Amino acid sequence: MKTLTQGIILKEQNIGERDKLITALTQEKGLVKGFAKGAKNIKSQNCAGTQLFTYSRLCLIDSRSRDTYTITEAKSLEMFYGLRKNVEAMCLAQYFSELILNLLMEGEKNQDALSLLLNSLYLLSTGKRTPRLVKPCFEMRLLSICGYMPDLTMCIECGEYNREGFYFIPQNGTLHCINCTSQESLPFSVKMTLGVTTALRHIIYADDKRLFNFSLNDEGLDTLNRATEKYVSAQTDKNYKTLDFYKAIIGQ
Ligand SMILES: [Zn+2]
Structure with a gap:
């Protein structure tokens, strides 16, 4: 056939x-x-x-x-000619590829994952968004598409929505407000300002067309990337060689 x-x-x-x-x-x-x-x-x-x-x-x-x-x-x-001229973007594309190969089953149609990948590669290739912004969007969105959607609406303990900052718990995909965070969970959590929390919520809940339309300062992007990387690693229980390589290239 x-x-x-x-x-x-x-x-x-x-x-x-x-x-x-x-x-x-x-x-x-x-x-x-x-x-x-x-x-x-x-x-x-x-x-x-x-x-x-x-x-x-x-x-x-x-x-x-x-x-x-x-x-x-x-x-x-x-x-995607622009990818081939930019080592950082190319290494990130390799990581996206490894994630997809790990998360998707052969023969299973997934239009959302394909659109996400094409949009991400287009933005990397044209330079319309930086790798540091495209990466967390791709990571969280792909995991959500594949059934690992976090719950970022409010503090899981007390229901607080709009505090100054939250602790993100990658193992559970939940938020704890400052009042409800236990000392024991601190080593496993990522402390986020309200700005980073808002960006992470945007990545999860925005419609496809608006996904990449936000900005954060450098420090915020660092925290966002740390949170999304930890989420990928905790939820898929795997370390990604291509991610290590990408981080070595950008000097992290
Ligand atoms: Zn709380």
Whole structure:
């Protein structure tokens, strides 16, 4: 059976001298693996369309080996050129890719995750938003899409909504106000100003079109990134090599 779809290449592995095995997040089939014959050859029509972080029109054919398609056509629609010229943005894209590969099941359609990734790569590629702002948005939004949505409406203990600041507990995805925070939970929590709390709430509750439309000062962005990284690590119970690499590149 033949499927025509569009998708973004998240992983490419060379197979021998000429061929590639790619993993893509597609509109029709979610995450798929596909074998692209001859795609390493730069003269091949499918060479550009199977490159990492290219958004392509793909023709997938069911193959005999159960979980791998054969890709007969890969036509590049968007290459995100800006990513390829910016090491920081490229490393962040690698982290986004690792998160998606870890959180999504193969074959499960996820239009929201695909839109989030495309929007994030577009902003990184064009430089319209900084990596420090795109990263926490992507992390929290992807986790929410995948069933790990935190509850940031109010203090979980007393219902206080608008205090000067809150403690975010990544293990539970909840907020504690200053009055309700116990000494024991302090080492496991992230202290946030009301500005950072508001930004985190915005990321979780804003509609897609407004997701990246907010600003924070440098200190606020540092705290926000710390909170979202801890949330990812606590909820998915995993450390990400690509995140370590990204942080080494930016000197953290
Ligand atoms: Zn409270």
